[in-house]
Amino acid sequence: MxxxxxxxxxxxxxxxxxxxxxxxxxxxxxxxxxxxxxRITRLAKLALQAPMAMISLVDRNRQWFKSRQGTDTIExxxxxxxxxHTIRKDEPLVIPDAREDPRFRDSPLVTGAPHVRAYVGVPLxxxxxxxxxxxxxxxTKPRQITQExxxxxxxxxxxxxxxxxxxxxxxxDSLTGALTKxxxxxxxxxxxxxxxRHSRDLGLIMLDxxxxxxxxxxxxxPAGDHVLRQVADVCRxxxxxxxxxxxxxxxxxxxxxxxxxxxxxxxxxALRQRIAxxxxxxxxxxxxxxxxxxxxxxxxxDRELMDMISRADEALYRAKSAGRNRVECAFPxxxxxxxxx
Amino acid sequence: MPSEKGQSALARIREELxxxxxxxxxxSIERHYQNLERLADSLRTLGLNDEQVDSGVMEVFQEYxxxxxxxxxxxxxxxxxx
Numbered sequence: 001m002x003x004x005x006x007x008x009x010x011x012x013x014x015x016x017x018x019x020x021x022x023x024x025x026x027x028x029x030x031x032x033x034x035x036x037x038x039r040i041t042r043l044a045k046l047a048l049q050a051p052m053a054m055i056s057l058v059d060r061n062r063q064w065f066k067s068r069q070g071t072d073t074i075e076x077x078x079x080x081x082x083x084x085h086t087i088r089k090d091e092p093l094v095i096p097d098a099r100e101d102p103r104f105r106d107s108p109l110v111t112g113a114p115h116v117r118a119y120v121g122v123p124l125x126x127x128x129x130x131x132x133x134x135x136x137x138x139x140t141k142p143r144q145i146t147q148e149x150x151x152x153x154x155x156x157x158x159x160x161x162x163x164x165x166x167x168x169x170x171x172x173d174s175l176t177g178a179l180t181k182x183x184x185x186x187x188x189x190x191x192x193x194x195x196x197r198h199s200r201d202l203g204l205i206m207l208d209x210x211x212x213x214x215x216x217x218x219x220x221x222p223a224g225d226h227v228l229r230q231v232a233d234v235c236r237x238x239x240x241x242x243x244x245x246x247x248x249x250x251x252x253x254x255x256x257x258x259x260x261x262x263x264x265x266x267x268x269x270a271l272r273q274r275i276a277x278x279x280x281x282x283x284x285x286x287x288x289x290x291x292x293x294x295x296x297x298x299x300x301x302d303r304e305l306m307d308m309i310s311r312a313d314e315a316l317y318r319a320k321s322a323g324r325n326r327v328e329c330a331f332p333x334x335x336x337x338x339x340x341x
Numbered sequence: 342m343p344s345e346k347g348q349s350a351l352a353r354i355r356e357e358l359x360x361x362x363x364x365x366x367x368x369s370i371e372r373h374y375q376n377l378e379r380l381a382d383s384l385r386t387l388g389l390n391d392e393q394v395d396s397g398v399m400e401v402f403q404e405y406x407x408x409x410x411x412x413x414x415x416x417x418x419x420x421x422x423x
Binding site: 035036039040043046047148149151152154155156158159162163165166167169170174180182 | 397
């Protein structure tokens, strides 16, 4: 649903959704302060000789500061933020005196603490062209901002994006594009906690490529890599954007399905069929691939994500033992009774 | 004109980046180095002294280096399969 803020800010809803997706991909909102970003804001503050410097990430209805110098404010409503104006364009936004600017003179940030008078912000532009936030400097006195000062801020803003991008690289398995195990566990734990807190459904699938060692031994490791990539691609194509897939081990993947109950069995079966139907072309050879899957859903008794992973893993082991290329489920007994009824 | 100190900081960074492992993300590394070069120039143009430019560039790079090391460790883990 498009919020009033988006409309008020004049953003096209589709573009705004894409921008937010780009922001959420970094998985950085509400994370603790980090020295890598604090060093950049300290340098911005020093270079512009200003009392405040922030890295503002513009969320749907708020701006949240990943790093802040000279202010204790962690976030503000988006509707009163300067940075929401900055991200609308690809150029810096310079406000020499906010009291003289009709857009800002009545803002609580100007009329009250922190009493912003001068503002300069540079968009944080991702490589695919989304302005996810801004690096900004505020002063409590009106002032002119020179082009040289803006240049420094622009250079520092690029370095902020460098940091964000490198973090992202570290979360993604470079071979398959799936999340790394660590990043998956972080995302999946968040989904688990959310599902527990709000009594929502959650499905989890463990997937293991059958006879993967044999593929490597027969066709070589490049062929094995090709198989891993293709299986990940097949899964991604079949899953929703809200689902989370991670490479859990060598040839093992884990998938979390928010808002999904016993239907995760159908999802697992669809993945199995799609993988079995796909052939991996490698150096004029065609490699047939299959996978075994174990599926489970959140139980009332689950205390942590690992409870679900262990159950899905046991189901996966049964699928392997029963001949591979199949799906086994480990649904909580209460759920099966409910399902049967 | 770049200062000797600024040059040496960038030169040290360049050397270190050139010696990164084969599986290092070259695109990210090159982009980061170019951005540091630009920053050094901008800070100098702004009138920061050599020491401030040198330490500013180095400080930013040190954090990137730590993140890069984490990334390479993750890649190394991901490649280990039976």
